[in-house]
Each structure stands twice: as C-alpha cells, then as structure tokens.
Amino acid sequence: DAGVIQSPRHEVTEMGQEVTLRCKPISGHNSLFWYRQTMMRGLELLIYFNNNVPIDDSGMPEDRFSAKMPNASFSTLKIQPSEPRDSAVYFCASSSMSNQPQHFGDGTRLSIL
Amino acid sequence: AQSVTQLDSQVPVFEEAPVELRCNYSSSVSVYLFWYVQYPNQGLQLLLKYLSGSTLVKGINGFEAEFNKSQTSFHLRKPSVHISDTAEYFCAVTLTSGSRLTFGEGTQLTVNP
Numbered sequence: 001d002a003g004v005i006q007s008p009r010h011e012v013t014e015m016g017q018e019v020t021l022r023c024k025p026i027s028g029h030n031s032l033f034w035y036r037q038t039m040m041r042g043l044e045l046l047i048y049f050n051n052n053v054p055i056d057d058s059g060m061p062e063d064r065f066s067a068k069m070p071n072a073s074f075s076t077l078k079i080q081p082s083e084p085r086d087s088a089v090y091f092c093a094s095s096s097m098s099n100q101p102q103h104f105g106d107g108t109r110l111s112i113l
Numbered sequence: 114a115q116s117v118t119q120l121d122s123q124v125p126v127f128e129e130a131p132v133e134l135r136c137n138y139s140s141s142v143s144v145y146l147f148w149y150v151q152y153p154n155q156g157l158q159l160l161l162k163y164l165s166g167s168t169l170v171k172g173i174n175g176f177e178a179e180f181n182k183s184q185t186s187f188h189l190r191k192p193s194v195h196i197s198d199t200a201e202y203f204c205a206v207t208l209t210s211g212s213r214l215t216f217g218e219g220t221q222l223t224v225n226p
Contacts, residue, residue: 004156033213043157043203043216056213091156099207101147102214104156 002026004105006092012111018080021108024073025094033102034067034077035091043091049075050098082112115140117206119217127225128196134189134220136204143209146187148178151201151219160202163187174198199224 005024013019025032033048047057052069060067064083069075079086089109093102120135138144145164149157161172168180178189187204204217 031213042218045213045216048213093157097211098213099145099209099211101159101162102157104149104158106156 004092004094004103006090006105006108008108009106010109010111012113013082014113015083016081017112018078019082019086019110019112021077021090021092021110023075023077023092023105025075025092026103027073029094029096029103030072031095031098031100031102032069032075033093033095034075035093036088037091037107038088046077048098055098084112086110087112115144115206115208115212115215117204117215117217119202119204119220121220122218123221123223125223125225126194129193131192132190132194132198132222134202134204134222136187136189136217138185138187138204138206140185140206140208145207145209146178146180147205147207147214148172148176148187148189149203149205149216150174151203153200157203160189194222194224196224196226198222 007022034046037043046059047067049069067077089107091107093104095102116139118137147162148160150160151157161170163170163180171177176191201219203219205214207214
C-alpha cells in the first residue's frame with residue numbers, strides 16, 4: 001500500500017513568492033491533516049478535513065495560508081505571499097476517521113529566503 | 114477538550130539501559146492513546162496504540178506502554194535501548210466519541226554508546 005505522498009520534498013524560494021504544497025492521502029482515508037513543524041513551535045496542526053470538508057482551520061496562521069481538498073485523493077496548502085518565518089517542515093497526514101491513527105507523509109522542507 | 118503532557122523534553126540514556134518516557138493526559142471522557150516516533154528528516158510513525166482491551170500495549174521495535182486510567186497516564190517503556198532508538202517520541206490522545214488527535218510536545222530520546 002502506498003503511504004501518504006507529499007510533494008515537493010524540498011522547496012527553496014524567495015520571500016513574496018507563492019508556494020504550493022501537495023498531498024495525496026492513503027486511498028480510503030476520510031480525514032486529512034496539515035501540520036507545520038519548527039524547532040521553536042514544535043508540531044502544530046494547521047487544518048484538517050473530514051470527507052473533503054474543512055473542519056477546523058483555527059491553526060492556520062493568517063490569511064496568507066489557504067488549504068483546499070477538491071477531492072478525496074488530493075489536497076493543497078498554499079502560502080501567498082511567502083515570508084521567511086514560514087520556513088518549516090510541513091507534514092500531511094491521513095486517517096480512516098479523525099480519531100483513528102494518522103499516517104504521515106515524509107514532509108516538505110520549505111525554506112523562504 | 115483533551116490535552117496531553119509529556120513530562121520530559123529530553124531523555125539521555127546509555128545503550129542497553131531501560132527507558133521510560135512519560136505521558137499524562139487530561140480528559141473527562143473515554144480516550145484513545147497513541148505513541149509516535151519521528152526519526153531525523155522523516156515523518157511521524159505509529160509506534161503503538163491503545164483503543165480498548167488490555168491496558169498493556171506492545172508496539173514495534175520492542176516498545177510497550179501501559180494505560181493507567183486512575184493516574185491518567187500512558188508511559189512508554191523499553192527494557193533495553195539501542196543507538197537506533199535515538200529519535201523524538203510523541204504521545205497523542207483523542208476522544209473515543211470522535212475528535213482529532215492532540216499531540217504532546219515531544220520527548221527527544223538520545224541513546225549514547
């Protein structure tokens with residue numbers, strides 16, 4: 001079984017640019033989560049979806065961040081415009097239901113110069 | 114709302130020594146509990162889970178955890194650690210009635226030769 005697939009694995013871009021992170025959850029999983037991990041803040045939940053519907057986006061830092069899940073097999077996290085403080089590792093995870101074990105992707109390491 | 118506290122941010126031990134990573138949770142209703150491990154430059158992997166049944170749960174890589182409802186704890190143990198166990202370990206809790214996982218701050222386990 002393929003796990004959660006994230007792309008790109010690494011992204012380096014200049015501040016002000018738009019950044020799009022992509023995630024393909026495990027087939028059949030109904031819940032999808034986006035996390036951000038930094039040394040300073042640890043692991044933070046940004047947003048999660050159940051059945052493609054956003055349930056809780058209270059962790060989204062500000063309006064520069066947006067997430068979509070147009071179908072059950074794809075989600076994006078977009079940052080526009082990007083800032084150096086957005087540099088972090090972004091993880092996507094999925095689970096069969098929101099209270100079941102989550103399966104994590106390998107993450108996208110984002111560096112904003 | 115549920116919450117989880119990992120009592121130690123860093124745990125250094127020598128190879129072949131036993132280790133216990135402590136986790137306490139707070140919830141007024143029934144919970145599911147999880148331990149995840151994160152190796153450098155990787156996503157989180159499920160180590161073990163408590164959903165119901167026996168309070169002693171065995172996971173991968175020789176780890177086990179015991180659910181103690183009266184003390185609201187779910188400590189992770191291993192009788193003899195290896196260098197390869199060096200990683201960050203996260204405890205997580207969710208409600209059986211359905212909610213997303215809440216992660217602890219993480220415990221960095223460093224196994225020294």
